[in-house]
Amino acid sequence: MIKIIVHIVVTAVVILLLPRVVPGITVDDYMTAFIVAISWGVVTLLIRPILTLLTLPINLITLGLFSFIINASLLLLVASFVEGFAVSGFIAALIGSAILSLASWAVDRLT
Numbered sequence: 001m002i003k004i005i006v007h008i009v010v011t012a013v014v015i016l017l018l019p020r021v022v023p024g025i026t027v028d029d030y031m032t033a034f035i036v037a038i039s040w041g042v043v044t045l046l047i048r049p050i051l052t053l054l055t056l057p058i059n060l061i062t063l064g065l066f067s068f069i070i071n072a073s074l075l076l077l078v079a080s081f082v083e084g085f086a087v088s089g090f091i092a093a094l095i096g097s098a099i100l101s102l103a104s105w106a107v108d109r110l111t
Contacts, residue, residue: 003111006107006111007041007104007107007108007111008034008037008038008041009037010103010107011037011040011041011100011103011104011107012030012033012034012036012037013033014099014100014103015027015033015036015037015040015085015100016030016033018096018099018100021095021099022092022095022096022099023092024087024088024089024091024092025085025086025087025088025092025096026085026086027084027085028084028085029084032082032083032084032085033085035082035084035085036078036082036085039078039081039082040074040075040078040100043074043077043078044071044074047074047077048070048071048074051070051073051074052067052070055070068094068097068098069094071094071097071098071100071101072090072093072094072096072097073093074097075087075093075096075097075100076090076093079093
């Protein structure tokens with residue numbers, strides 16, 4: 001349970017820092033960042049495995065690089081239904097999702 005809470009808090013902090021690093025991403029306030037962190041977690045837990053399975057041939061051909069496209073698409077999906085969080089384009093979503101994935105990996109390694 002503590003690991004989940006730490007993961008959500010770290011993801012929310014990373015989401016708050018994304019607009020400073022990636023132009024094209026905006027976050028209104030702290031509460032929006034926590035909602036985005038929870039939404040990102042749910043989307044990556046439920047939708048990402050299905051998309052990964054459906055795009056397995058493409059993923060194999062590109063040696064796993066298509067996973068970046070899936071993550072960027074999921075970040076755009078989260079931005080479409082969370083008010084106060086906006087991603088202006090696909091490149092911003094690609095960079096933002098890469099940073100989020102890197103932070104998630106780091107938290108998983110540390111906890």
